[in-house]
Structures are given as structure tokens and as C-alpha cells.
Amino acid sequence: MKNIAVRYALIVFAISVVWTLTEHALGFNTTRHDIGQYTRQVPAFIFYGSIVLAIWQLRKSQQNSLRYGQGILLGLNLTMIYASLLTIWYALYAEVINKQFQSSLLAFREAQYAQSGASADNLAEQLRIDTLSSGGSLGSYVLLFAILLLFGLCVSVVAGLALRKRPKLG
DSSP states (O other): HHHHHHHHHHHHHHHHHHHHHHHHEEETTTTOOHHHHHTTTTHHHHHHHHHHHHHHHHHHHHTTTTOHHHHHHHHHHHHHHHHHHHHHHHHHHOOOOOOOOHHHHHHHHHHHHHHOOHHHHHHHHHHHHHHSSSSHHHHHHHHHHHHHHHHHHHHHHHHHHHHHHHHOOO
């Protein structure tokens, strides 16, 4: 079970790194946040899909049987590994590779909120949330890890329930 979790976590992590570097090269994390705000979601959906695939592979490796707890445990192991690696990667990316990520994102968001006609208080609150969630502080990386952990656990619970199957008797 641990080998499956490690393998899937490493594969999805590698995909996430390549995806982030591709976005960077295309300017989606620097000058084209209008596109990047959507493309940055792709690794998350690949990660959620990997949890389902990993649990399905575990069931397949156990003669098509899976206890609910096994699915949750596998998904949680995969999530812990991936969330740890991705949090470190995003910290490295935002603090070393693309130091202007947060400032350029906040400038984009400010223009976006101002164009929508948001009040000054609403604008300030939205920018505070964006500041917390876009890197640059230990708290933002802890929040990223916690969000990945929470959503990974939710997907694990649902996938574990959907894919559970009792062994055939006899």
C-alpha cells in the first residue's frame, strides 16, 4: 500500500513541477494571470484523480477487494507525501524562481476587483485573502498544506467508499 502511495505522489508531484515550470515559461504566473488563474488549478485535479486511481489500483492488487479503511489510509498517505512535496516546491518557486509571483498576482487581482466595482473595504479584504493564499509567508504555506490535506482526505473518503468491495467468499 505504501509503495502505491509513494509512486502516485511522486508521479503527480513531477507533473505539478513540470506544469508550474511550463506555466512560468508561458507567462501564466508572471504576466498572464488572466490565464494562470485557471491553469493553476490543473495540478489539483490531477492530484484528486490520482487518489482515485491509486485506491483503484490497491483494490485491483488485492484480488478486487478493498476495505473502506484501506482506501482512506492509502489516500491519506498519498496526500501527506504529495502535500509535503508540493508545499516545499511552491515555497521554492515563489521565493527563489519567481520572486514577483505574489506582487504580480496581487496587482492583477486589484485591477480585477476594481473593475468589478468592489467597495474599498471589500477590495482590501479580498487582497488580504489573496496575500495570505499566494505565498510569501510561513502562514501561507501552512495554509496550502492544510488545504491540500483537507481536500485530499475528502477525496480519499469518497473514493474509499465508492471503491470498497468485499472479498468473494469461497
